[in-house]
Amino acid sequence: MEEGLALHHIGVRFGGLTALDDVSLRVPPGRVVGVIGPNGAGKTTLFNVICGFVAPETGSITLDGRPLRPRPHRLTRLGIARTLQGTGLFAGLTVLENVMAGASHTARAGFLPALLGLPRSDRDEARLRRHALDVLDELGVAAHADAAPGTLPFAVRQRVALARAFAARPRLLLLDEPAGGLGGxxxxxxxxxxxxxxxxxxxxxxxLLVEHHMDLVMSVCDELVVLDFGRVIAAGTPDEVRDDPAVTDAYLGASVDEAAA
Known part of the structure; x- marks a missing residue:
């Protein structure tokens, strides 16, 4: 059986605009797959298809070889987590509460016990709190657990956003430009x-990583998929993609590394 997430000949149109055209890719377990391309190439639309925010007109998605029709509110139960451009943190919650929210789908007590403050709900909250603190500690930001996200430097907020995604214990993590706004x-x-x-x-x-910083992409990805005007124009290892003439043309005649500078 085919393992991991796979997109098969995905097509998306918005009115007369073709956003994705016959796009196929696979993210096997244990791999880091990058999606790159110029602005407007269709990278965000691709993520939105995987997350269920956009329904493809053609093609299909499978998870472990079985048909998948993603719905945003069910992603975490499927083992899929996503970070957003920026951070997407809840301003009215502390750092710890933000991370706990990422794991809320694992709560066993349910809504009614939590509403009534029953002991089972208290045990659930304590378990989620311990897990969230462990994840924050793993990412080196546990000292900020009680802080409001808006009071923290951007790089720290990015780590908190990652911690919230990790708290869901995903099998697949979708990273949407995680290096945006970060220093070297x-x-x-x-x-x-x-x-x-x-x-x-x-x-x-x-x-599955969408990113403009080519130094990051080339250093972490096992495989790359290059989009241009909604189509896959190249796929392979970072070295193979770097040397592909179609990729160079897509970046307006510059080398891939120069285009990211």
Whole structure:
């Protein structure tokens, strides 16, 4: 049986605009797959199809070889988590509460016990709190657990957003431009973190990465898929993609590395 997430000949149109045209890709377990391309290439639409925000007109999605019709509110139960451009944190919650919200689908008590403050709900909250603190500690930001996200530097907020995604114990993590707004040192730390995700002793996960920072992409990805005007124009290892003339043309005659500068 085919393992992992796979997109088969996906097509999306918005009115007269073709956003995705016959796009196929696969994210196997234990791999980091990157999606790159110029602005407007269809990268965000691709993520929105996987998350169920956009329904494809043609093609299909499978998870472990079985048909998948994703719905945004069911993603975490399927083992899929996503970070957003920016951070997408809840301003009215503390850092710890944000991360606990990422794991709320694992709560066993349900809504009514939580509403009534029953003991089972208290035990559930304590378990989620311990798990959230463990994830924050793993990412080096546990000291900020009680802070409001808006009071923290952007790089720290990015780590909190990642912690919220990790708290869901995903098998597949969708990273949407996680290096945006980060400096060189923070990007290097992010790269190290992404490389470790598929090999984590606890809760390993595959990664699908959309990113403009080519140094990051080339250093962490096992495979790359290049989109241009909604079509796949190249796919392969980072070295294969870097040397592909179609990729160079898509980046307006610059090398892939220069285009990201």
């Amino acid at each position: 040192e923070d990007i290097a730390e992010l790269a190290q973190l992404i490389r470790q995700l598929p090999q984590r002793a606890a809760d390993p996960c595959a990664v």
